[in-house]
Amino acid sequence: MKQLDIYGNEISLEETESKPLDHQGGRTTLKTWFRNCHGFRQGFYCKNCKFFEIKMRKGQVYHKCVKMSTSSCRETDIRKNDIACNLYESKK
Numbered sequence: 001m002k003q004l005d006i007y008g009n010e011i012s013l014e015e016t017e018s019k020p021l022d023h024q025g026g027r028t029t030l031k032t033w034f035r036n037c038h039g040f041r042q043g044f045y046c047k048n049c050k051f052f053e054i055k056m057r058k059g060q061v062y063h064k065c066v067k068m069s070t071s072s073c074r075e076t077d078i079r080k081n082d083i084a085c086n087l088y089e090s091k092k
């Protein structure tokens with residue numbers, strides 16, 4: 001199947017589809033979006049980053065990234081052992 005591009009040229013539909021972001025459970029999470037922007041820094045982990053935060057609320061522990069968001073929403077949770085992003089800065 002073909003479609004016209006903005007210049008009137010015929011192109012196949014496969015070419016019009018942009019590369020999808022990595023999806024988790026059929027939707028793009030904030031963490032996925034953040035990782036697509038800031039990449040990965042292999043060999044380093046979020047738990048050693050100065051932007052990593054541990055929050056306690058109603059007896060439960062939540063791990064957050066200050067750079068990403070610290071809302072109380074589950075969507076902004078990260079894991080201690082996530083591979084660090086390129087914004088990683090070591091704790092002192």
Ligand code: SF4
Nearest residue numbers: 046049065084085088
């Ligand atoms: S490494 Fe990146 S994602 Fe992980 S806590 Fe630090 S800034 Fe946040």
